[in-house]
Amino acid sequence: MxxxxxxxxxxxxxxxxxxxxxxxxxxxxxxxxxxxxxxxxxxxxxxxxxxxxxxxxxxxxxxxxxxxxxxxxxxxxxxxxxxxxxxxxxxxxxxxxxxxxxxxxxxxxxxxxxKGETPSAIAITEPDAGSDVQAIKTKAERVDGGWKLNGTKTFITNGSVSEWVVILAKTQPDAGYRGISAFLVETGWDGYEARRIKKMGLNCHDTAEIYLKDVFVPETHIIGQENFGFYQLMRFFNESRVFVGAVQLGMAVGAYERALEYAKQRKAFGKPLIEHQAIQFKLADMWKDIEAAKLLIYKAAWLIDRGKANPALSSAAKLFASETAIKATYEALQIFGGYGYSKEYDIERYYRDARVGTIYEGTSEIQKLIIARAIAGKLRL
Ligand SMILES: Cc1cc2nc3c(=O)[nH]c(=O)nc-3n(C[C@H](O)[C@H](O)[C@H](O)COP(=O)(O)OP(=O)(O)OC[C@H]3O[C@@H](n4cnc5c(N)ncnc54)[C@H](O)[C@@H]3O)c2cc1C
Structure with a gap:
């Protein structure tokens, strides 16, 4: 080891x-x-x-x-x-x-x-279906030479700045998760429209609602096998959750380092903040959680690199890192006091940006469901 x-x-x-x-x-x-x-x-x-x-x-x-x-x-x-x-x-x-x-x-x-010509996107979530992917309603109907897509997607990262988007749609509406397929759709095609959503944080992200009205997708643009979209998605999540975990880990590290530096410089009651035990404990907890998040993320990534992706570990890495980021940004803001709440410092932005980590790419509750299924022997470990 x-x-x-x-x-x-x-x-x-x-x-x-x-x-x-x-x-x-x-x-x-x-x-x-x-x-x-x-x-x-x-x-x-x-x-x-x-x-x-x-x-x-x-x-x-x-x-x-x-x-x-x-x-x-x-x-x-x-x-x-x-x-x-x-x-x-x-x-x-x-x-x-x-x-x-x-x-x-x-x-x-x-x-x-x-090459940096365009970002890309994946559109799974809909106004009435987020965690429950099999409940999506966007439909792909067979037509001459391809499919016709109709439906609405929401909270899609890069939905209005990307040239192309992977869209998950029902090819067999009555078959639950066994009736979902993935399509590659160019955003310039007729019937594709996207509108940006205003959010609490991640303000420079493009997060969009997408409207698909009779979008024709040629035969050549289905991704993988028809009706296998859900299984493909699970493979995608095994990796993407580790990546998102690392994104959230970086936020925790950024907040921790800024708070540590501030605690060394700012004085209260005649001594630097870092010499007050209550502040030391906050920083010690942040450091400890960050180290644990790193171990989970690096191990999950290491397994992926060896062709042994572990869904439960990918979920655990994402779950722990995103919750660590929320705790770390919260405590960092506290250490900065009033300045933490002001726009003068980065911390208020980190605090807002980190918050979504336990929601996107599968909520914390969904990660726990996956881990629980795995330890109950109902999911491959
Ligand atoms: C900034 C941002 C970017 C996003 N980017 C994308 C993107 O690029 N592509 C995309 O497809 N989606 C994207 N999403 C959507 C995101 O993945 C969903 O918001 C998320 O999966 C949760 O779905 P929901 O919002 O419909 O909540 P719901 O599924 O309605 O859940 C609401 C609450 O109920 C809980 N819950 C649901 N089911 C259960 C259960 N069985 N047991 C216990 N608790 C449960 C959830 O954990 C949550 O707390 C993004 C969201 C945001 C905010």
């Missing part, structure tokens, strides 16, 4: 950190206030191979392993919770294409994301 990064991962972490501190960290406040998608930073990150870094070199990607992707995620949101996560989630639509797409789909759509 080895708890140290290999040299390639150490070098990667150092170079990503250098990039993130220079190109991401200084702009967090500005983009949060403007509420604009950080196009320029996305393109710079893509140029260095940091966007969808797991995509094979054959399609223009860096071909990194999953641990490498987790390292990039952690460093990006350590630098800034909003921009970091906006750039990282540009890859959201890619895994379904990478694993289940045709060669033609991979060659045509993956390079656009890794």
């Amino acid at each position: 080895n708890f140290e990064f290999e040299e390639e991962h150490r070098i990667l972490r150092d170079s990503v950190r250098e990039f993130a501190e220079k190109e991401i960290m200084p702009y967090g406040k500005e983009y949060d206030e403007k509420g604009e998608y950080p196009w320029e930073i996305f393109r710079k990150a893509a140029k260095l191979g940091y966007v969808a870094a797991d995509i094979p070199e054959k399609y223009g990607g860096a071909g990194l392993d999953y641990l490498g992707c987790a390292i990039i995620a952690e460093e990006f949101t350590r630098a800034d919770s909003s921009i970091g996560s906006a750039v990282l989630t540009a890859s959201l639509g890619c895994p379904m294409v990478k694993y289940f797409g045709t060669e033609e789909q991979k060659e045509r759509y993956l390079p656009k994301v890794v």
Whole structure:
């Protein structure tokens, strides 16, 4: 057992950190206030191979392993919770294409994301179906030469800035989860419309409601096998949850480091905050949870890299890291006192941005259901 990064991962972490501190960290406040998608930073990150870094070199990607992707995620949101996560989630639509797409789909759509031409998206959630994926109502009906899609998707990251979106729809409406298929849809096609949603945080993210009205999807654009979309999605979540866990971990680290620095400088009752035991305990708890989250995430990523993805461990990593981020940003804001609540410092943004971590990519309750099924022997471990 080895708890140290290999040299390639150490070098990667150092170079990503250098990039993130220079190109991401200084702009967090500005983009949060403007509420604009950080196009320029996305393109710079893509140029260095940091966007969808797991995509094979054959399609223009860096071909990194999953641990490498987790390292990039952690460093990006350590630098800034909003921009970091906006750039990282540009890859959201890619895994379904990478694993289940045709060669033609991979060659045509993956390079656009890794080169920084467009972010990608995956649209599962609907106004009446979030956690319960099998309850989606978006329909794909067979027509001459392909399918016709109708329905509404909501809370879709990059739904109005992406050139293409993976859409989950019912191909057999009465078959529950056995009747779902995945489609690759270009957002410029007739009948696709998206409207941005206002949120509590992640203000520079594009989060959209999508309206699909008789969108024609050619035969060539189904992803994988018809009616196998749900199974494909479960494979997607095994990996994406570790990635999102790393995104949330970076937020916890960013908040902790800022609070530690502040506690060393700010004085109360004649001594630095860090010399007050109540503040020391907060920082000690943050450090302890961050270390535990790292172990879960790195192990889950390590297993994925060995072809042994463990759904329960992926869920545990996402669950623990996202709850750690909420606790860490809450306590960091407390350590900053009134300044933490002001827009002068980054902490209020970290606090708002971290909050969604226990909701998206499967809520904490859903992660616990998966873990519980696994330990009850009802899910492969
Ligand atoms: C900023 C943001 C970005 C997002 N990006 C995307 C995206 O890119 N693509 C996408 O498809 N979706 C996206 N989502 C949607 C997100 O994945 C869903 O919000 C999430 O899955 C929860 O679904 P819901 O909101 O419908 O809540 P519901 O499913 O209605 O759940 C409401 C509450 O009930 C709990 N609950 C539900 N079922 C159970 C149960 N069986 N047992 C116990 N508790 C339960 C939930 O945990 C939650 O606390 C995003 C959401 C946000 C806020």
